Amino acid sequence: MKKTTGFDRSKTKNWHPATQAVRGGTWRSEHGETSEALFLTSGYTYDSAEEVAARFAGEEQGMTYSRLQNPTVSMLEERIALMEGAEACRTQATGMAAMTTALLCQLSAGDHIVAAKAAFGSCRWLVDHLCPRFGIETTVVDGRDNDAWEKAIKANTKVFFFETPANPTMDIVDMKHVCGLAKAHGITTVVDNAFATAALQRPMDFGADVVAYSATKLMEGQGRVLAGAVCGTEKFINDVLLPFQRNTGPNLSPFNAWVVLKGLETLDLRARRQSENALAVGKAIEGRVARMLHPGLASHPQHNLAMSQSSACGPIFSFVLDGGRERAMTFLNALELVDISNNIGDSRSLCCHPWTTTHYGVSEEARIDMGVVEGMLRINIGLEDPRDVTADLDQALTKVGL
Numbered sequence: 500m501k502k503t504t505g506f507d508r509s510k511t512k513n514w515h516p517a518t519q520a521v522r523g524g525t526w527r528s529e530h531g532e533t534s535e536a537l538f539l540t541s542g543y544t545y546d547s548a549e550e551v552a553a554r555f556a557g558e559e560q561g562m563t564y565s566r567l568q569n570p571t572v573s574m575l576e577e578r579i580a581l582m583e584g585a586e587a588c589r590t591q592a593t594g595m596a597a598m599t600t601a602l603l604c605q606l607s608a609g610d611h612i613v614a615a616k617a618a619f620g621s622c623r624w625l626v627d628h629l630c631p632r633f634g635i636e637t638t639v640v641d642g643r644d645n646d647a648w649e650k651a652i653k654a655n656t657k658v659f660f661f662e663t664p665a666n667p668t669m670d671i672v673d674m675k676h677v678c679g680l681a682k683a684h685g686i687t688t689v690v691d692n693a694f695a696t697a698a699l700q701r702p703m704d705f706g707a708d709v710v711a712y713s714a715t716k717l718m719e720g721q722g723r724v725l726a727g728a729v730c731g732t733e734k735f736i737n738d739v740l741l742p743f744q745r746n747t748g749p750n751l752s753p754f755n756a757w758v759v760l761k762g763l764e765t766l767d768l769r770a771r772r773q774s775e776n777a778l779a780v781g782k783a784i785e786g787r788v789a790r791m792l793h794p795g796l797a798s799h800p801q802h803n804l805a806m807s808q809s810s811a812c813g814p815i816f817s818f819v820l821d822g823g824r825e826r827a828m829t830f831l832n833a834l835e836l837v838d839i840s841n842n843i844g845d846s847r848s849l850c851c852h853p854w855t856t857t858h859y860g861v862s863e864e865a866r867i868d869m870g871v872v873e874g875m876l877r878i879n880i881g882l883e884d885p886r887d888v889t890a891d892l893d894q895a896l897t898k899v900g901l
């Protein structure tokens with residue numbers, strides 16, 4: 500394997516994320532293939548017994564087992580780290596494997612975590628149910644409230660955990676303030692950046708320590724595979740995360756890593772076009788719905804903050820219809836182009852009812868507390884012509900009497 504220009508950080512570190520997304524981290528075999536090679540292998544062979552012993556002892560570079568290293572997976576990890584402006588990255592099988600790894604690798608019984616209450620259902624489950632089972636104290640706060648983060652800090656607070664924008668309420672966290680606060684108290688911030696990706700928003704530029712991903716979403720971008728990633732300093736990834744990951748094994752498969760590599764090549768294009776489309780569709784239907792939750796529109800109470808942290812609004816927004824679950828479901832059933840689907844980040848427009856799907860596993864009380872109501876719908880705007888998506892939403896809104 501030849502590490503090409505794309506792999507030499509001394510030459511690539513000033514490339515912009517869009518360039519990194521196409522070229523960052525590329526290795527090439529002796530065949531000089533243009534597209535990254537797919538190494539579907541679990542193990543490796545050695546020329547001698549001494550060679551494998553030296554590799555296990557860390558005295559010699561080289562692969563030993565695909566739970567520890569794989570060339571295709573390593574290319575993806577290096578590419579994501581370069582895009583993020585992070586020292587290092589490790590990938591996991593799913594976004595939830597990434598979140599679980601990012602939290603449990605550094606938390607122990609007796610520690611305390613503060614999390615934003617508006618979060619993807621399973622992220623909220625980690626905080627509400629998993630952490631307490633292992634003696635980790637948790638506090639949930641309104642992520643939009645800077646003072647609430649400060650008030651929640653205790654002597655044993657180890658981690659701040661949030662998404663921005665949050666799924667599906669589109670709450671925005673003031674990253675500069677909250678990450679700065681964490682830093683002043685020796686707290687590690689873990690930011691779930693699935694909605695924006697490094698193409699639109701780089702939390703580390705605002706002081707985040709760890710950036711975690713569902714790469715299933717916008718990164719992969721075409722609804723094919725599940726994947727996750729965690730970025731951080733070399734010290735965090737190698738000394739804190741890696742011992743956990745190597746021994747618990749939430750690893751990403753080389754095949755799925757390869758699919759995500761292909762997805763990243765078009766990430767910048769997709770993220771920008773889908774953001775433009777989401778803006779056009781959002782503007783067109785805003786006057787027809789009871790509440791619009793769209794960070795790209797001036798009606799979002801945190802619009803200025805959102806746009807100061809991101810270069811575009813992203814493909815996802817939510818809206819609320821008066822008439823609760825019944826009207827929301829009738830609306831979904833009336834869609835003709837947009838699919839009913841709880842996935843996001845896809846190149847297809849997809850719409851779902853968070854109350855009965857993505858947030859079904861969160862207690863009703865917590866759902867209401869975070870602002871998920873029965874009339875809420877979350878939509879991912881894809882790469883279709885936004886006029887066709889708008890026309891579909893228009894006819895569905897008309898069918899429900901709006």
Ligand SMILES: *Cc1c(COP(=O)(O)O)cnc(C)c1O
Pocket residue numbers: 593594595596598619621622662666691693694712713714715716725726727843
């Ligand atoms: C989807 C999602 C996850 C979970 O990712 P999977 O790849 O489905 O496991 C975590 N956080 C956010 C914000 C998400 O949207």
